[in-house]
Amino acid sequence: MADSTPGIGQEPSLDRDCTTLSRHVLQQLQSFGPDAQDLSALMNRIALAAKLISRRLSRSGLVEGVLGFTGEVNVQGESVKRIDAYANEVFISVFKQSGLVCRLASEEMEKPYYIPENCPIGRYTLLYDPIDGSSNIDSNLNVGSIFSIRQQEGIDEDGSAQDLLQSGRKQLAAGYVLYGPSTMLVYSIGKGVHSFTLDPSLGEFILSSENIQLPDCGSIYSVNEGNFWQWDESLRDYIRYVHRHEGYTARYGGALVGDFHRILFEGGVFLYPGSVKQPEGKLRLLYETAPLAFLAEQAGGRASTGVEEILDVVADHLHQRTPVIIGSKDNVELVESFIQERAREENERLMTSS
Numbered sequence: 210m211a212d213s214t215p216g217i218g219q220e221p222s223l224d225r226d227c228t229t230l231s232r233h234v235l236q237q238l239q240s241f242g243p244d245a246q247d248l249s250a251l252m253n254r255i256a257l258a259a260k261l262i263s264r265r266l267s268r269s270g271l272v273e274g275v276l277g278f279t280g281e282v283n284v285q286g287e288s289v290k291r292i293d294a295y296a297n298e299v300f301i302s303v304f305k306q307s308g309l310v311c312r313l314a315s316e317e318m319e320k321p322y323y324i325p326e327n328c329p330i331g332r333y334t335l336l337y338d339p340i341d342g343s344s345n346i347d348s349n350l351n352v353g354s355i356f357s358i359r360q361q362e363g364i365d366e367d368g369s370a371q372d373l374l375q376s377g378r379k380q381l382a383a384g385y386v387l388y389g390p391s392t393m394l395v396y397s398i399g400k401g402v403h404s405f406t407l408d409p410s411l412g413e414f415i416l417s418s419e420n421i422q423l424p425d426c427g428s429i430y431s432v433n434e435g436n437f438w439q440w441d442e443s444l445r446d447y448i449r450y451v452h453r454h455e456g457y458t459a460r461y462g463g464a465l466v467g468d469f470h471r472i473l474f475e476g477g478v479f480l481y482p483g484s485v486k487q488p489e490g491k492l493r494l495l496y497e498t499a500p501l502a503f504l505a506e507q508a509g510g511r512a513s514t515g516v517e518e519i520l521d522v523v524a525d526h527l528h529q530r531t532p533v534i535i536g537s538k539d540n541v542e543l544v545e546s547f548i549q550e551r552a553r554e555e556n557e558r559l560m561t562s563s
């Protein structure tokens with residue numbers, strides 16, 4: 210499956226210039242039926258939210274109200290950054306007008322936000338992390354937005370979103386926006402993974418890579434080693450292994466989207482394991498790890514909790530966290546082999562001691 214990225218310095222062809230996101234979604238679905246139109250319109254709305262957030266970020270040091278904190282604490286127990294609150298509002302306002310989405314579930318909101326004027330006609334729920342890596346904002350380092358689209362399967366009066374508590378294989382589409390040197394949008398509707406780059410002169414996301422394939426293995430390992438002593442011995446064993454073996458490179462940017470994006474194109478593995486303080490890890494399943502797991506599997510890679518596929522995990526509440534090992538399949542399997550080895554030793558010890 211050839212990657213059709215244009216050569217360095219070569220102006221993209223007119224045909225490529227015209228491959229906008231909404232056109233690409235319709236092409237992908239080879240249908241102009243209601244579902245295709247809806248998904249295309251939904252992706253267009255996400256693109257609009259991304260453009261608004263990208264514009265705000267690009268002027269963050271120049272205008273008031275972008276950097277710093279709002280003074281509030283969100284459902285995660287984290288101090289809310291002004292840009293978190295702004296980005297969350299952007300997603301709400303661009304989807305309010307969509308008529309397509311009846312409910313929005315976000316990292317910044319304890320309960321899902323209903324758009325009464327879109328219910329019950331709105332057939333989709335959008336789950337999203339409006340700003341991923343917000344600890345990078347005030348240092349002007351890359352951040353992202355992560356999104357997942359699911360079918361609306363009923364109205365839950367108490368806001369517990371029970372119908373969303375299903376495996377990640379129920380996602381219709383997923384992706385992220387990376388606010389880096391350029392703003393990129395990477396998505397999948399279950400037909401491969403494709404990336405678009407925002408061309409500020411056109412104000413359009415233009416196709417930049419199609420059918421992206423995650424290399425089977427890579428030299429990059431991406432993890433916050435500052436948590437080393439809080440990890441299970443099996444993860445420490447893995448890090449000791451990469452320290453002792455040539456050919457591994459540590460890369461950790463503090464923003465999941467940026468770290469995953471690098472691995473999607475170059476191969477390797479990103480880990481955020483559970484720890485003594487947080488056995489279930491830090492990252493949230495429904496709007497952080499499951500959307501990226503959807504992309505990883507579509508690109509020929511893997512995403513694991515260490516013992517099962519992330520896409521098979523069924524959440525028991527909206528903001529559930531999960532350990533994650535994601536990236537090239539050989540690298541993920543290597544990490545898992547250390548976990549399995551420790552489990553085997555532990556079983557043996559229990560057997561011999563009983």
Ligand SMILES: O=P(O)(O)OC[C@H]1O[C@](O)(COP(=O)(O)O)[C@@H](O)[C@@H]1O
Pocket residue numbers: 287316338340341342343344433463464465466491
């Ligand atoms: O600072 P730590 O503990 O390494 O955590 C960094 C991780 O947390 C995150 O920032 C997630 O949190 P936010 O979505 O709240 O920013 C990830 O992007 C990143 O991988």
